[in-house]
Amino acid sequence: MSITTAAHDPSGPSGHLPSFAREARLRLAEWQLALPLSLAFAALFLAPLLLLVATSFFNDDKITQPGFASWAKFFGDPFNYKVIFDTLLLGLKTVCATVVVGYPLALVYMDLSPRLQKVLLFIIVMPMLLSVVVRTFAWIVVLGREGVVNQTLLWLGLISEPLRLLQTELGLVISLTQIEMPLMLLPLISVMSRLDPNLRDASAALGASRWRTLFTVIVPLSMPGLVAGCLLVFASSTTAFISQTVIGGVRLIYLPLLIWQQSLVVYNWPLAAVASLSLVVSVLTVIAALSYLGRRSSRHLHG
Amino acid sequence: MQALAPASPQVAPAGRTLDVDNLTVRYGSAVAVDGVSLAIEPGEVVALLGPSGCGKTTLLRVIAGFVRQAGGRVLVDGTGIDHLPANQRNVGIVFQNYALFPHMTVTENVAYGLRARGQRGAAVDQRVERMLDMVQLGAFRERLPRQLSGGQQQRVALARALAVEPSILLLDEPFAALDRNLRLDMQIEVKRLQRQLGLTTILVTHDQDEAMSVADRIAVMNKGTVEQFDTPVAIYDRPKTLFVNGFIGTTNLLPGKVMAVVGDTATVALDAGATVRLPAQGIAAGSSVILSVRPEQLVLSPVATADSWPIEPGLSLPLGSQLVHEARAAGGTALKIVEPRRRSASETQRRFCALTPDARPSLFPRSTHPATE
Numbered sequence A: 001m002s003i004t005t006a007a008h009d010p011s012g013p014s015g016h017l018p019s020f021a022r023e024a025r026l027r028l029a030e031w032q033l034a035l036p037l038s039l040a041f042a043a044l045f046l047a048p049l050l051l052l053v054a055t056s057f058f059n060d061d062k063i064t065q066p067g068f069a070s071w072a073k074f075f076g077d078p079f080n081y082k083v084i085f086d087t088l089l090l091g092l093k094t095v096c097a098t099v100v101v102g103y104p105l106a107l108v109y110m111d112l113s114p115r116l117q118k119v120l121l122f123i124i125v126m127p128m129l130l131s132v133v134v135r136t137f138a139w140i141v142v143l144g145r146e147g148v149v150n151q152t153l154l155w156l157g158l159i160s161e162p163l164r165l166l167q168t169e170l171g172l173v174i175s176l177t178q179i180e181m182p183l184m185l186l187p188l189i190s191v192m193s194r195l196d197p198n199l200r201d202a203s204a205a206l207g208a209s210r211w212r213t214l215f216t217v218i219v220p221l222s223m224p225g226l227v228a229g230c231l232l233v234f235a236s237s238t239t240a241f242i243s244q245t246v247i248g249g250v251r252l253i254y255l256p257l258l259i260w261q262q263s264l265v266v267y268n269w270p271l272a273a274v275a276s277l278s279l280v281v282s283v284l285t286v287i288a289a290l291s292y293l294g295r296r297s298s299r300h301l302h303g
Numbered sequence B: 001m002q003a004l005a006p007a008s009p010q011v012a013p014a015g016r017t018l019d020v021d022n023l024t025v026r027y028g029s030a031v032a033v034d035g036v037s038l039a040i041e042p043g044e045v046v047a048l049l050g051p052s053g054c055g056k057t058t059l060l061r062v063i064a065g066f067v068r069q070a071g072g073r074v075l076v077d078g079t080g081i082d083h084l085p086a087n088q089r090n091v092g093i094v095f096q097n098y099a100l101f102p103h104m105t106v107t108e109n110v111a112y113g114l115r116a117r118g119q120r121g122a123a124v125d126q127r128v129e130r131m132l133d134m135v136q137l138g139a140f141r142e143r144l145p146r147q148l149s150g151g152q153q154q155r156v157a158l159a160r161a162l163a164v165e166p167s168i169l170l171l172d173e174p175f176a177a178l179d180r181n182l183r184l185d186m187q188i189e190v191k192r193l194q195r196q197l198g199l200t201t202i203l204v205t206h207d208q209d210e211a212m213s214v215a216d217r218i219a220v221m222n223k224g225t226v227e228q229f230d231t232p233v234a235i236y237d238r239p240k241t242l243f244v245n246g247f248i249g250t251t252n253l254l255p256g257k258v259m260a261v262v263g264d265t266a267t268v269a270l271d272a273g274a275t276v277r278l279p280a281q282g283i284a285a286g287s288s289v290i291l292s293v294r295p296e297q298l299v300l301s302p303v304a305t306a307d308s309w310p311i312e313p314g315l316s317l318p319l320g321s322q323l324v325h326e327a328r329a330a331g332g333t334a335l336k337i338v339e340p341r342r343r344s345a346s347e348t349q350r351r352f353c354a355l356t357p358d359a360r361p362s363l364f365p366r367s368t369h370p371a372t373e
Ligand SMILES: Nc1ncnc2c1ncn2[C@@H]1O[C@H](COP(=O)(O)OP(=O)(O)OP(=O)(O)O)[C@@H](O)[C@H]1O
Pocket: B027, B030, B031, B032, B050, B051, B052, B053, B054, B055, B056, B057, B058, B059, B206
């Protein structure tokens, strides 16, 4: 917006207002456009967050005595550290798995004909079109003792008795990988399809092998998409309450489950608030670190 | 690639022959290149000239190894290279959009091919230095491509392609994005480098003036085939087909009929209303022909003669040192006449048009629907 207006106003003395005043008015106009969203954002996001912060500074579950006891209690218990650590680790494992599966898939996508690309894209987006609950229960069918995976492995004679996949972290990571895959692939594909196809040919003409081209040209240039995908998958898998509890079961405890227990089972809202805030802060810390690395790797695109 | 690349960076590589032999390329059922043959001499610059979509880029992509042909062969120094993947052909290519690696500096871009060949250390630095000096970009080594102007990017692309001492250089409309002055500079630059290195070069272009000035020979392409492969002068003066004739330079097309052929001289009655005598081969008396005359091969005169025809004078536009007249002959045929700008005589007086004494117009048989003309 400011760009178009700047084009009409080549800093000449064409108007009556000094340029800084015009600019200020312009900013105001931009703000007016953004106002409805800002208000909704404040009402639906900022206010509850502040409420959460406020709630965490009470000592008892009736929310009557202000104090730091909830914080002290939460961070005094080594078990909670383990839960935070496990949650972040689950996110990292899922991110790794989606990268390992998703990146080659994105490369394959780039080489397909437009028609096959549409088919693949539909398959990729499919998980997003289904309800989380449906997806998750489908995975129970797949991973269960009598499930598809075990039946196949037994039939092939690779195992003699069914593997335990449900209620293990492995099973959870496998299913989260599928469930979160669109979040990895969509940004990756959108960045990759904007790459100049001549770059690959230019690299080959200069004598580079396919692997060299992949690691020196394609991977560095698709970094913004990769980082965006990692951020989305990380944020989404660390907070995937339904999948975590239904597939992981109650023996695998992650922060979302802990929050649910404290708020809706034990009704200790201050403690639930502390757990929620630690989830938000720890996830945001990892995301900030990732996006810092991402921005460094895409220096060639801006600034 | 090692086999083709001379090791010593001091000696300019001797040019190689490039033979394209009956090459055919299909995309699905569409034929993009249809039986093209070109025999290119060592150190020669050949321009591929033709309208959009005629298969110029496709031909380059086959030579570089990015696209597989449906039939035919590509030979360098008499040896087939069709079985080699692109990264082992040692063919340098400059893309129309340069295709510089956007995340690498100028230095890294130029060093890319050397590194890919496993070269390391001071040798690479020296070579990059030399290439950047050659294209006069020494001061820009640490810039990223997006911090360079179009012409500078083009020179980086050239330096990158030449750094690995390719045996063949392919240029795909490398000057299309440049403004006129810069384009002229770069044409001279490329020609100089190519001479210096003795590089066999193919230059794709839309621009006939560029083809005329840079190339030793021009291949005029149309719909996947080569219509004529000859020197610029021959193509301009003796076009083999009506297509080449129309594509190169401006021309006037005058329909007529061959009245008599005596020895090598044909007498042609033009529909515009004049009888002219021309040297002609392989034309039978009685056949309908089209006479193609360059604008500078026509003159205007105030008096009627047997070999001039009446015209309706139109606009006259000065074009540099020349004057371009527009006119209409009988039957509405539009004519363009170019003459040096010296006369100031009133144009309206000169109502007759004739061939200059030294004019060598081309005759083409008129096969398409003479009734409608
Ligand atoms: N990847 C492709 N798939 C299908 N058809 C293609 C492909 N690339 C080119 N073609 C077709 O092949 C023909 C030749 O294309 P080519 O790019 O070689 O033309 P060109 O002479 O370079 O044209 P221009 O001057 O516009 O660059 C065109 O008809 C084009 O539509």
